[in-house]
Amino acid sequence: MERSDVRSLYWLAGFLACAYALPFVVGASNGNVHFTERWLAYLATVVLSGILQGGVYAMFAVGLTLIFGVMRIINAAHGEMVMMGAYLTWASFFHLGVDPLLALLFTLPLAFLFGMVLQRVLLDGVVGQPELTGLLVTFGLGLVMIYTVELIFTTDFRTIPYAPATVQITSTIAVGQNKVISFAMAVAISAGVYLFLRFARQGKAIRATALNAEVAMVCGINVRGVYLITTGLAAALAVAGGALVSIQFGFNPETGVVYTLQAFAIVILGGRGNYVGALIGGLMLGVLEGLVSLLVPNGTAMVELAAYGLMIFVLLIRPAGLMGMKEA
Amino acid sequence: MSRREHLRNLALIVVFGLALAVVPGTVSVYLRSFLMFTMMYVVLALSWNIISGFTGYTSFGHVAFYGIGAYTCAILVADYGWHWIPTLLAGAVVAALVALAIGYPVLRLKGPYFAIAMLGAAEGTRVIATVWDSLTHGGLGISFPNVENSFPTYYAMLILMVLTIAVAYVVGHSRFGVRLNAIREDEGAAEALGVNTTLYKLAAFGLSAIFPAAAGGIQAYKVLYIDPPSVFFVQITIAMALMSMLGGKGTVVGPIVGAVLLYTIQELTWVNFPTAHLIAYGLFIIIVARFMPRGLMGFAIDRGWARKGMVH
Numbered sequence: 001m002e003r004s005d006v007r008s009l010y011w012l013a014g015f016l017a018c019a020y021a022l023p024f025v026v027g028a029s030n031g032n033v034h035f036t037e038r039w040l041a042y043l044a045t046v047v048l049s050g051i052l053q054g055g056v057y058a059m060f061a062v063g064l065t066l067i068f069g070v071m072r073i074i075n076a077a078h079g080e081m082v083m084m085g086a087y088l089t090w091a092s093f094f095h096l097g098v099d100p101l102l103a104l105l106f107t108l109p110l111a112f113l114f115g116m117v118l119q120r121v122l123l124d125g126v127v128g129q130p131e132l133t134g135l136l137v138t139f140g141l142g143l144v145m146i147y148t149v150e151l152i153f154t155t156d157f158r159t160i161p162y163a164p165a166t167v168q169i170t171s172t173i174a175v176g177q178n179k180v181i182s183f184a185m186a187v188a189i190s191a192g193v194y195l196f197l198r199f200a201r202q203g204k205a206i207r208a209t210a211l212n213a214e215v216a217m218v219c220g221i222n223v224r225g226v227y228l229i230t231t232g233l234a235a236a237l238a239v240a241g242g243a244l245v246s247i248q249f250g251f252n253p254e255t256g257v258v259y260t261l262q263a264f265a266i267v268i269l270g271g272r273g274n275y276v277g278a279l280i281g282g283l284m285l286g287v288l289e290g291l292v293s294l295l296v297p298n299g300t301a302m303v304e305l306a307a308y309g310l311m312i313f314v315l316l317i318r319p320a321g322l323m324g325m326k327e328a
Numbered sequence: 329m330s331r332r333e334h335l336r337n338l339a340l341i342v343v344f345g346l347a348l349a350v351v352p353g354t355v356s357v358y359l360r361s362f363l364m365f366t367m368m369y370v371v372l373a374l375s376w377n378i379i380s381g382f383t384g385y386t387s388f389g390h391v392a393f394y395g396i397g398a399y400t401c402a403i404l405v406a407d408y409g410w411h412w413i414p415t416l417l418a419g420a421v422v423a424a425l426v427a428l429a430i431g432y433p434v435l436r437l438k439g440p441y442f443a444i445a446m447l448g449a450a451e452g453t454r455v456i457a458t459v460w461d462s463l464t465h466g467g468l469g470i471s472f473p474n475v476e477n478s479f480p481t482y483y484a485m486l487i488l489m490v491l492t493i494a495v496a497y498v499v500g501h502s503r504f505g506v507r508l509n510a511i512r513e514d515e516g517a518a519e520a521l522g523v524n525t526t527l528y529k530l531a532a533f534g535l536s537a538i539f540p541a542a543a544g545g546i547q548a549y550k551v552l553y554i555d556p557p558s559v560f561f562v563q564i565t566i567a568m569a570l571m572s573m574l575g576g577k578g579t580v581v582g583p584i585v586g587a588v589l590l591y592t593i594q595e596l597t598w599v600n601f602p603t604a605h606l607i608a609y610g611l612f613i614i615i616v617a618r619f620m621p622r623g624l625m626g627f628a629i630d631r632g633w634a635r636k637g638m639v640h
Contacts, residue, residue, distance in 0.1 A: 074440050125618060131440040132386055136573075136617035139388075143566065143610030147603045257562060261451060264444055301459045308448035308455075315441055316433050 008318040015317050019310065020288060027295030041172035046290040049175045052183040053248075054286020058279040059186040060241025060259070061266035062193060063234035069210040069273030070230045071127050073134035077142035079260030081235055085111065085242020086251045087149055090158050100162055100247050101185065107243065108236045115235030116228050123231060124224070142256065150253040162247040182244040189240055190279060193233070197275065206230055210273060258304060265311035271324025280322060285310065334501065338494060345490035352482045362595060364482045364550065367489040369591045371543045372564070373571035373583035374496045378536040380569065381577030382505055383529060384512030385435065388443045389450030390540060390568055392430075393423040395560040397541025398548035399457060402470040405549070416484070416545040423541030424534045431533040435526070438515075447562075454560035469555025472548075481550040488546065492539045493584065499535070500580045508532050512578070540568075563606070567591075570609060573616050576625025581634075585624060 027033045064078045085107065092103040122141065126134045163177040197203040208216040209226045217223045245251070245259075266285050270277025288306045293299040314321060348367075352360045372394065380386045397419035404410040404418060434445045457464050464470070499505045507528050510518035519525050548554045567590070575586025590612075597605045620627060628634040 074444070122614070132443070133617055133621070135440045135443055136386075137614050139566075140610045140613030140617065143613065144607050145610075147606040147610065151603045151607070257447075257451070261444075261448055264448075298459050298461075301455060304455050305452055308452040311448050312434065312445050315437055315445055319437075319441065 005320075008320075009322075012314065012318040012322065015313055016284070019313075020291065023288075023291040023295040026297075030297050032295050032297070038172070041170075042294065045173050045175060046294040047287055048169070048173065049179055050287035050290030051283055052175060052179040052286070053289065054283035055183045055186040055190075056241060056244045056282075057262055057266055057286055058282020059190050059244070060238050061263040061270075061278045061282050062190065062275060063237035063241075064263045065267045065270070065273055065275065065278045066206075066230055066237075067234045068267065069275075070206060070213075071123065071134075071227060072131060073123060073126060073138065074131060074264075075234070076135055076139040076260060077145060077256075078138075078234070078238055078263050079256035079258065080142040080145040081111070081238035081256075082242040082245065082259040082263075083251060083253060083256035084145060084149065085239030086246035086255075087153060087158075087242075087253075088239060089243040089246045090153075090160055093160050093162075100160060100243055101181070104185075104240060104243055107239055111236040111239035112232040115232035118235065119228050119231035124227065127227065142260070146253045146256060153253065155252050155254070157250040157252045158246075159250045160247050176248070178247045182248060185240075185244055189237070193237065194275065202226075202229055258307075261304075261311065262307045265307040265314075267321075268311050268319075269314050269321050271321035274321070274323040277321060277323035337497065341490060341493050341497065345486060348486055349483070352479060357478055360478050360482055361550070364478070364485045365547075365595075366588055366591045367485045368543050368547060369567060369571060369587040370584050371485070371489050371492045371539050372568045373575070373587040374492050374580075375536045375539040376565075376568035377572045377577055377579075377583045378496060378499060378508075379529075379533050380536075381572055381579070381583070382499065382508040382512065383532045385529065385533070386439070386443045386569070387446045387536075388565055388569070389446030389448070389453075390536070391560055391562065391565040392446075392450040392453040393427060393537040394540040394544035394547075394564055395450075395453060395457065395556075396423045396426055397544030398554050398559040399464060399470075399544075400541070401545030401548045402472065402554050403463065406470050406472055412545070412549045413484070416488075416542045419541040419545045420538040423537045427534045427537035428530060431530050435529045435533060447565075450560065450562070450565065454556050457556040457560060464556070467556060469553060469558075472552040474552060477550060477552075481546050484546050485543070488539065488542050493580070495535070495539075496580050496583075499532075504528070504531070509578070563609075566609060566613070570613055570616070572623075574612065574620075574623055576623030576627075579623075579625045582623050582625040 024033060033039070060078070060082050063081075064075055067073055067075045067078075088107045088110070089100045089103050092098040092107065093100055096103075118141075122137060123134075126137050163181055165177045166174040167177050167180050168174045195203075197207055205216070205221045205226050206229065208219070208221055209223055209230075213223055216226070241259075262285065266278055266281035268281075269284060270279070270281030285307060288310065289303045292306050293303050296302050348363070351363065355363075372390075376387065376390050379390075397416070400419035400422050401412060401415040404415040405412050410418075430446075430449055434442060434449065437445055458467050460466070499508070507518065507523050510521070510523055511525050511528060515525055544559060548559070571586035571590050572583040573586070574590060575584065576582030593608075594605050597608075616623065622629075625634065
């Protein structure tokens with residue numbers, strides 16, 4: 001590592017320390033910080049559910065980072081895919097009566113197929129063009145998705161009542177059962193994807209293409225096939241994320257933008273195109289959002305600012321993020 | 329182009345403005361406000377074009393300045409009893425200051441990262457407008473005292489539009505504009521040739537924030553009620569970007585053509601298909617970005633239908 005690289009890493013660490021300290025400072029100045037046992041239990045609950053939340057974020061952010069890593073396309077429609085996943089789950093829950101997790105068995109293949117079609121119809125033509133073209137094209141795609149969903153489901157907020165019970169961890173710390181289930185699913189899926197990328201033949205081909213598409217092609221890898229699988233996988237991850245989000249929060253067609261920006265923040269924090277970085281970034285964002293919602297007055301409305309702030313400052317301080325390579 | 333041609337073109341803009349000035353008395357209230365909103369989108373598309381077309385920094389967050397203008401107007405009129413016209417100026421000043429504050433760090437980012445950061449900045453502004461109750465009345469929004477205002481807002485928007493077109497024209501044909509284009513084509517080379525790129529980018533960004541703020545103020549006074557979701561609406565940024573891209577970004581005539589064309593289509597379709605026109609917007613963006621990156625004007629120039637100098 002070069003010296004400037006190391007220095008910017010220190011700056012980033014310093015910034016993150018400040019970012020995590022800020023909610024406490026704001027909370028203390030508003031009298032929201034009490035060192036009683038009860039408050040500490042609250043804090044522990046919030047951090048814990050932040051981690052649970054972050055696991056789900058991390059999973060769908062991996063989809064964004066995969067597409068970027070392999071094709072250098074910034075997929076601005078990623079959050080809309082998450083939103084679409086939430087609606088698919090909702091529709092199969094209310095119209096077909098299928099359990100949200102069981103629904104993954106057919107929504108995931110559907111999403112994979114959707115991703116492949118998308119790749120063939122739209123993204124194949126964008127690979128290799130200036131990054132802005134990809135961003136604009138996927139942005140347009142996102143709009144089409146938002147308003148198509150709106151046409152079908154209207155703008156009403158939807159929720160899925162699922163596993164509303166709580167899990168007692170200690171006598172004072174409890175988290176929602178749906179959060180625990182989501183987290184477990186997210187971990188399982190992330191681990192599956194990790195193993196696939198690490199050991200499967202196709203997974204290795206994806207990593208090779210991400211490293212250098214031309215050399216991969218020369219080595220006999222079907223690069224277009226890799227693109228196809230990558231986008232399919234990314235869409236499936238987003239839809240899985242949507243399913244796991246839908247059993248915890250309300251959603252409407254326009255919530256996708258928030259997920260897009262959260263995924264951007266995670267990917268940028270973790271390092272663009274870096275799989276492990278995205279996982280770490282997801283957990284970090286989850287915890288920060290939890291702290292903001294607990295400590296800052298009016299916190300539930302301010303939560304979104306955590307992602308936007310992280311994204312902008314990390315881009316400014318160290319565009320490569322925590323684990324990223326220096327841009328060539 | 330010669331000095332005479334420039335004078336002729338500027339005179340043309342003024343004549344065009346005067347022609348629009350006699351219209352409102354002769355048409356229905358509906359048509360009058362339709363024209364007003366068309367002019368508003370001309371203003372928005374042209375100002376977006378100054379930073380994103382001339383300078384090449386695609387902003388996905390320009391609605392922030394529009395919203396800031398609308399809020400400045402609403403707060404000063406409703407809570408401080410100002411007359412609405414000076415609030416437009418105040419809004420422009422506030423928006424320009426915010427633009428400089430946001431732009432100084434964010435304009436260091438290149439291409440797509442600038443675009444994403446601006447998207448985040450605009451969403452952040454919306455959240456702040458929602459949360460800062462004591463100043464903005466939060467999610468409740470702000471209402472104005474009810475008055476008949478279709479004439480004054482029409483004329484205010486007309487003056488603003490003529491001003492914006494004139495400024496865009498002058499920028500497009502000045503050394504300043506040439507330097508902005510140099511930044512767009514190759515920022516490193518521009519810097520090596522002695523262009524103070526940071527300064528010029530900031531100036532372009534500040535300039536492009538002023539007009540949307542004034543337009544936001546006029547619009548707020550026209551519809552008499554604002555709240556965070558309505559004035560910090562992502563779709564307004566999208567409209568600005570799409571109108572200028574469709575017409576041909578980086579030109580002066582392009583965004584005007586794009587704005588008039590798209591707003592008319594939108595007006596004709598939204599009554600019957602309230603969400604369909606938004607789906608069409610998405611498709612348009614895809615098509616324009618993929619197949620016509622230089623827009624209708626680029627298309628026309630390539631075929632010799634328009635002279636490069638006229639639109640550039």
